[in-house]
Amino acid sequence: MATMMEQGVSNKTEPAATSLLSIRNVAKHFGKNIVLRDISLEIAEGEFLTILGESGSGKTTLLRILAGFEQPTAGEVWMTGERLDTQPPYRRRVNTVFQHYALFPHMTVEQNVGYGLAIAKRPTAEIESRVAEALAKVKMSAYAKSKPSKISGGQQQRIALARALVNRPRLLLLDEPLSALDANLRRQMQVELKALQREVGITFIFVTHDQEEAMVMSDRIALLRSGELEQVASPREIYNRPATSYTAQFIGHTNLLHAEVRQGIATSGALQWPISLTDGPALFSLRPECIRLIPSSSVVSNSSPASNNAVRFRATIRDQAFHGATDLLRVETDAGLMLTIRTASHNLPNSSSNSDIEFEFSTGDAVAVRRSEDRR
Amino acid sequence: MKNPRLLTLHALAVFSFLYLPIAVLILYSFNGQGVGGFPPHDLTVNWYRILFNDGPIWDSVLNSLLVAAAAMLIALVFGIPAALALDRAQFPGKALFRRLVLLPLILPGIITGLSLLMLFRVADMKLSLLTITLGHGTALISVATTEVFAGLQKLNRAQEEASLDLGATYWQTFWRITVPNLKLSIIGAALLIFTLSMDEIAVSFFLIGRDNTLPLEIWGRLRRGITPEINAISTIIFMFSLIAIIFWYRLRTKSELSREIAAGLADAANEC
Numbered sequence: 169m170a171t172m173m174e175q176g177v178s179n180k181t182e183p184a185a186t187s188l189l190s191i192r193n194v195a196k197h198f199g200k201n202i203v204l205r206d207i208s209l210e211i212a213e214g215e216f217l218t219i220l221g222e223s224g225s226g227k228t229t230l231l232r233i234l235a236g237f238e239q240p241t242a243g244e245v246w247m248t249g250e251r252l253d254t255q256p257p258y259r260r261r262v263n264t265v266f267q268h269y270a271l272f273p274h275m276t277v278e279q280n281v282g283y284g285l286a287i288a289k290r291p292t293a294e295i296e297s298r299v300a301e302a303l304a305k306v307k308m309s310a311y312a313k314s315k316p317s318k319i320s321g322g323q324q325q326r327i328a329l330a331r332a333l334v335n336r337p338r339l340l341l342l343d344e345p346l347s348a349l350d351a352n353l354r355r356q357m358q359v360e361l362k363a364l365q366r367e368v369g370i371t372f373i374f375v376t377h378d379q380e381e382a383m384v385m386s387d388r389i390a391l392l393r394s395g396e397l398e399q400v401a402s403p404r405e406i407y408n409r410p411a412t413s414y415t416a417q418f419i420g421h422t423n424l425l426h427a428e429v430r431q432g433i434a435t436s437g438a439l440q441w442p443i444s445l446t447d448g449p450a451l452f453s454l455r456p457e458c459i460r461l462i463p464s465s466s467v468v469s470n471s472s473p474a475s476n477n478a479v480r481f482r483a484t485i486r487d488q489a490f491h492g493a494t495d496l497l498r499v500e501t502d503a504g505l506m507l508t509i510r511t512a513s514h515n516l517p518n519s520s521s522n523s524d525i526e527f528e529f530s531t532g533d534a535v536a537v538r539r540s541e542d543r544r
Numbered sequence: 545m546k547n548p549r550l551l552t553l554h555a556l557a558v559f560s561f562l563y564l565p566i567a568v569l570i571l572y573s574f575n576g577q578g579v580g581g582f583p584p585h586d587l588t589v590n591w592y593r594i595l596f597n598d599g600p601i602w603d604s605v606l607n608s609l610l611v612a613a614a615a616m617l618i619a620l621v622f623g624i625p626a627a628l629a630l631d632r633a634q635f636p637g638k639a640l641f642r643r644l645v646l647l648p649l650i651l652p653g654i655i656t657g658l659s660l661l662m663l664f665r666v667a668d669m670k671l672s673l674l675t676i677t678l679g680h681g682t683a684l685i686s687v688a689t690t691e692v693f694a695g696l697q698k699l700n701r702a703q704e705e706a707s708l709d710l711g712a713t714y715w716q717t718f719w720r721i722t723v724p725n726l727k728l729s730i731i732g733a734a735l736l737i738f739t740l741s742m743d744e745i746a747v748s749f750f751l752i753g754r755d756n757t758l759p760l761e762i763w764g765r766l767r768r769g770i771t772p773e774i775n776a777i778s779t780i781i782f783m784f785s786l787i788a789i790i791f792w793y794r795l796r797t798k799s800e801l802s803r804e805i806a807a808g809l810a811d812a813a814n815e816c
Contacts, residue, residue, distance in 0.1 A: 237705055257708040264709045270702035274724045283720075284710035335710065 194243035221392035414540035416453035437503035458533035573775035604761035618681025623688025653746025672753035695729025
């Protein structure tokens with residue numbers, strides 16, 4: 169509580185040059201149900217930040233607090249030196265693209281897009297030109313006079329985007345805007361949205377439960393779990409250096425290795441590799457594509473030493489699933505440890521020799537992660 | 545009931561049971577021989593001529609229209625905010641209020657009429673068209689509330705949030721987004737209240753002063769003996785009701801049709 173107070177008081181003196189939005193110790197309770205606890209996050213000007221989480225993780229609630237539809241139970245939200253969370257939604261320079269678009273059915277596309285400007289009492293000529301510009305930007309000029317019910321879901325999506333962007337907000341919130349679209353259209357919109365964001369330079373906060381979508385689009389990902397931030401990092405970092413076992417499992421596939429560290433050596437079943445950690449139990453994440461299959465021809469002799477920082481082991485292929493360019497293998501090591509391995513399809517040995525195949529991984533690819541405790 | 549012919553026959557029987565009396569009523573408004581006698585003889589529009597020159601009947605029609613219009617206004621003015629409160633506000637006893645607001649619909653008109661009569665007595669109000677209007681208005685608030693409440697339940701709240709998000713205040717949002725979306729429910733409620741008030745007898749009977757409403761005028765004349773003139777005025781009322789029903793039905797199907805199209809498009813977008 170004391171730190172919260174200090175932050176609130178000292179805000180005006182804080183440099184706001186790089187940070188557009190500052191979420192400080194925000195919590196949200198619905199009765200006894202704690203939806204968000206102690207969320208703190210700085211969002212930079214022009215950033216594309218994705219709030220990623222499973223359903224029930226609190227991501228939509230966080231977005232609604234930023235939009236002004238919910239009040240935080242504790243904590244504050246500031247935007248460039250101004251307190252945001254005490255403002256009603258209509259006084260925030262924040263606009264939202266809603267999950268199901270929420271277009272006004274009794275207005276034309278044009279009237280929908282011009283709604284914010286009309287409310288702001290802009291001159292008619294300005295409204296017309298800005299609406300036309302916004303519709304052109306989302307390639308929907310031809311539908312200006314249509315009613316929302318007469319256009320497709322993807323088109324409604326574009327109109328919702330135009331309706332928000334036309335007001336030139338400081339911050340655009342997007343609440344799973346692509347979830348209602350089919351897979352192909354969704355991929356196309358991901359690319360378009362990202363391009364549009366770079367073009368207009370507006371800060372985007374994008375909420376999704378789809379980790380692939382988050383990886384493709386974001387500058388940074390804030391992974392939310394049961395109302396708490398699990399990790400905030402760039403897609404690359406969050407994938408390559410997951411901080412916790414939950415992150416490692418939620419973003420992509422991984423192998424979690426339970427190991428015991430003794431004097432700089434980690435041991436997990438038959439696997440051993442050097443690690444600079446204090447002694448005790450430890451958890452490691454090893455991505456399936458970090459394990460390489462060693463072609464049998466190269467195993468001339470067992471004495472051929474693996475490079476210093478590689479760990480070699482033998483395993484039997486138990487299961488194999490074709491995924492296009494790659495195959496996913498389930499293998500069992502001699503010590504009974506099951507591992508998932510992703511390998512290029514052409515690397516696979518003949519199906520006749522599924523047992524006693526040699527694999528290796530680089531010691532640096534086994535990333536020590538914190539164990540994620542059950543919170544609920 | 546597998547036999548479709550039997551089923552058709554049954555449907556026909558129900559249908560004629562419902563509409564034969566009305567058909568007979570209309571037919572006998574053209575009967576030259578007065579009421580009675582089958583089949584009708586000497587078809588004439590004479591009864592309509594008599595009707596159009598009948599001052600008291602038209603006075604009562606005018607009274608009824610006035611009462612219905614005013615009652616409609618009262619019911620809407622009080623009923624719409626009540627529906628909004630039920631939909632949005634959180635207050636103690638909300639569940640009870642929700643049921644109580646429906647009570648006047650279920651309560652026999654005799655009870656409503658009698659209690660209103662006692663209230664006006666206590667308030668020392670002279671019985672007149674005003675007391676009938678107040679009676680109809682209060683008794684029919686429940687109709688306005690339930691109709692508009694149903695409309696609010698169907699309303700997508702995200703639309704209102706979108707409006708707030710785009711800079712509109714709560715008041716602007718109400719007028720620009722909420723009301724246009726409730727238009728159909730409000731018109732429906734208004735029509736229903738108007739019709740219910742037009743043919744209301746029980747409550748009116750207790751609250752009547754010097755001026756008659758149409759149903760009471762007709763009822764009064766029936767006591768003096770039935771004439772085809774009553775059939776004629778009933779036929780005219782029936783025609784007006786029919787027009788109102790058709791108007792309402794077309795309004796509703798039109799909007800539901802466009803909603804269906806929207807839903808269909810959304811599905812199609814998801815599939816392709």
